[in-house]
Amino acid sequence: RGSVMIVLPELNKDVHKLEEICAGFDLQPRGSSGEHSAAVGGKWDISNKQRIGFTEVQLVQKMIDGVKKLIALEEELAGAGATGGAKDCGTFALPEIDAAFDPWLKGQLMASPADIKDTDEFKYITFTELPPFVEAHKSLMRKSMTQELFDSLKDVKSSKGYTLSNGMQAGVLRPHLGVGFTCGDEECFELFKDVINPIVQGWHQFDPSTQTHESDLDFDKLVFTEEDAVLFGKYVKSTRIRAARNISGFSLPAGSSKED
Secondary structure, three states, X not given: OOEEEEEOOOHHHOHHHHHHHHHHOOEEEEEOOEOOOOOHHHEEEEEEOOOOOOOHHHHHHHHHHHHHHHHHHHHHHHHHHHOOOOOOOOOOOOOOOOOOHHHHHHHXXXXXXXXXXXXXXXXXXXXXXXXXXXXXXXOHXXXXXXXXXXXXXXXXXXXXXXXXHHHXXXXXXXXXXXXXXXXXXXXXXXXXHHHHHHHHHHHHOOOOOOOOOOOXXXXXXXXXXXXXXXHHHHHOOOOOOOOOOOOOOOOOHHHOOOOO
16 A cells, blocks of 8 residues: 655545545545544545555556645645635625535635625625525525526626625525515616516515506595504504615615725
8 A cells, every 4th residue: 555644735625525536546535643533734644545456556656646636636726715716704604505505505605706895794696607496495586586587687787786696695595585686776676677576576466567656645544443543552562654765876785885
């Protein structure tokens, strides 16, 4: 058996990938203190897995070729980190959604370019492909988002920099949400109407493309009798009517930057 002790700090972050590469060259990775031990400081013991059926030269050559491949990948990963290829996630952490889905989501996050709206606590993800939604994703966004729709809008951006990925992120990271899409500014309602209108129709039973919202603030039209007032007084402890308005020209909360 030929072996080398080699320090692989980057590959040490993805042991599964390390094992895959070794298997391709019939090599066996062991920890710093032997089989089933930890690779302290990223130090691995790499050796040829096969013992018989090959000459000594063949076995050693396999080890050499495999170790060269490991070194090349290690340098590639280290170079990506040095040039900012990996996203600085700060304190932002992804939720655990599904064992098959989570690695894809992490890869999308790490490959995403910096967004002007990023903070230490929250990072925006740029989805390079239609998310492989799982059963847990229940939102109307998931139900209406087709491959064709995603492809046609993935590069669309509002004048304030809000994208399709920005809008989808809530529904991708929080599968239980019923809506699953957020608008970053007023332009989004037109730019992404093919996504938003079906969601509005599904949630409010109102079709923005064919219907017009009506406002009526005449409280005298309300039916609320004296008996109703007595009944409410017995059971209701407080009441509130909430109205919200947005200021034209400023981003909505989901698309706000420090400047806003």
